[in-house]
Amino acid sequence: MTQHTHTELLETLHECMTACNHCFDACLGEEDVKMMSACIRLDRECADMCNYLENAITRNSPFVAELAAACAKICEACGNECKKHEHEHCQRCAEACLKCAEACKKVA
Amino acid sequence: MTQHTHTELLETLHECMTACNHCFDACLGEEDVKMMSACIRLDRECADMCNYLENAITRNSPFVAELAAACAKICEACGNECKKHEHEHCQRCAEACLKCAEACKKVA
Amino acid sequence: MTQHTHTELLETLHECMTACNHCFDACLGEEDVKMMSACIRLDRECADMCNYLENAITRNSPFVAELAAACAKICEACGNECKKHEHEHCQRCAEACLKCAEACKKVA
Amino acid sequence: MTQHTHTELLETLHECMTACNHCFDACLGEEDVKMMSACIRLDRECADMCNYLENAITRNSPFVAELAAACAKICEACGNECKKHEHEHCQRCAEACLKCAEACKKVA
Known part of the structure; x- marks a missing residue:
């Protein structure tokens, strides 16, 4: 893995x-929150995993490939899921997702 | 701080x-999700912070007091927030909260 | 996945x-810290991932299998790595690892 | 809190x-790891907390002030601690710390 790819x-x-996380926050403020429930759940999963992987990459974790998969x-x-909704945040x-x-598939 | 208190x-x-986290999951499955939006948001905040603090305590972090505050x-x-809602999960x-x-105040 | 297995x-x-995390903390206090450097690094990786997966399981994440892998x-x-060292914490x-x-392989 | 400040x-x-995290990784590769043990421990604490706070800010957490404190x-x-060591990474x-x-004190 080149350093350049990791920077990207x-x-x-x-x-x-x-x-x-912006989508999570905005979905919770929408009129029809119920319609956004899958989106809210997946936004949390995705934000947390991206956040975790950022930390792992910068500490030079030997498990970047497994985590990226x-x-x-x-x-x-x-x-x-987000693609299905017309809200700009979705x-x-x-x-972005x-x-x-x-990008993750390339290092997995 | 005694080890006993930390175990508790x-x-x-x-x-x-x-x-x-159970409340987060259950709120997203409720009929009236909109009414639960503050609950959903706070459940995530609280679960994540408790999870973070558990990790910190077990690694003997010097910042348990600050994090517990x-x-x-x-x-x-x-x-x-949860107290306002009649759902059993709330x-x-x-x-629990x-x-x-x-418990956190005692070590803060 | 049965609820029983998740509890375990x-x-x-x-x-x-x-x-x-106990091993991480203890390794940093050993006389020969240099010999423990791989252990220290892996202890952090492992504690953090187990901590992350605990959070994910309790929020009923749809990605338990991927994370467990x-x-x-x-x-x-x-x-x-820990097996190589005679310290009791290792x-x-x-x-435990x-x-x-x-246990993770069974749900992966 | 202005959006501009949060971006910064x-x-x-x-x-x-x-x-x-770079310092954590580099310290574990130094000749005299023992001398760096406090640094290694604090690097983990600090990287993890900054990472946690980034996530919290982007999800518009109501607890940015408490976490920033x-x-x-x-x-x-x-x-x-890092200031005491001559290594460039320290x-x-x-x-940076x-x-x-x-920056954290300003929002705390």
């Missing part, structure tokens, strides 16, 4: 965590 | 994390 | 986190 | 986590 991955993970699955699931979250899923 | 605190934190505030806020969560807030 | 897994993860690898690596940690690796 | 704080926390104490302790870590301690 760290940025992608950070954007994904930020988008997921799990993270890719979570990002993909979150991106696919659309932006979907984009699907980009992050691809 | 660890158990209390663990029960609180479990109750908050923050945890006490979070537990209290979550307990007070009532049990409120009880308020017990944990007291 | 949660306990096993908790024991493993506790043993790893990563956790199993980390527990195994930590257990195999031997106890090795035992290898038990946890098996 | 997030960046400062991220730099601090990165510097602490704890984080400021941890950053300060880590910065003061000096850079000290700088003390900057982050100030």
Whole structure:
């Protein structure tokens, strides 16, 4: 793994965590919260895993590949759920998640 | 701080994390999710902080008092919100949170 | 996944986190810290991942299998490293890690 | 709290986590690991707390002030320890920690 790729991955993970947490926060403030329940749940999963992986990468963890494999699955699931909703925060979250899923797959 | 108190605190934190996460999960499955939005948000805050503090205590962190002070505030806020709702998961969560807030205050 | 298995897994993860963090703390206090450097690094990885997975299981995460797969690898690596050292904290940690690796593999 | 301040704080926390984790990793590879044991322990505390606070800020946690108060104490302790060591990773870590301690105090 080159340092360059990790720099990019760290940025992608950070954007994904930020988008997921913003979406989590915004979904809880929507009129129809019930419709967003899967989104809220997956936003938490995805933000937390991206956050965890960022920490692991910067400490030079020997398990980046294993963690990235799990993270890719979570990002993909979150991106696919968010994609279904028209809210701007969901659309932006979907984009960040699907980009992050691809980046994670490359190191997995 | 005696080891005995930490053993008790660890158990209390663990029960609180479990109750908050169960409440988070159950709230997202309720008919009226909107009414539970503050609860969902606080359950995440509280579960994550209790989980963090458990890790910190077991690694003999020098910052248990500072972290417990923050945890006490979070537990209290979550307990007070959950207390308002009649769902069994909320009532049990409120009880676990308020017990944990007291335990955290003692080491803060 | 039965609820019973999760109860057992949660306990096993908790024991493993506790043993790893105790080993991390004790290794940093050993006379020959240099010899323990791989152990210190892996103890952190393993404690943090077990802690993360505990949180995920109690919130009924849909990704327990993926996270447990990563956790199993980390527990195994930590257990195999700790096994090499005669310190009681290392031997106890090795035992907890290898038990946890098996438990994680069953849900992965 | 203005959004601008949070953007700056997030960046400062991220730099601090990165510097602490790099220092943790580098300390474990030094010739005299024993001399770095306090540094290794505090690097973990500080990286983990900065990482936790980043997540909390981006999810719009109502407890940023409480968490930042704890984080400021941890950053300060880590910065003061790292400052004692001449290694470049320690000096850079000290700088990042003390900057982050100030930033956290402003929101605490």
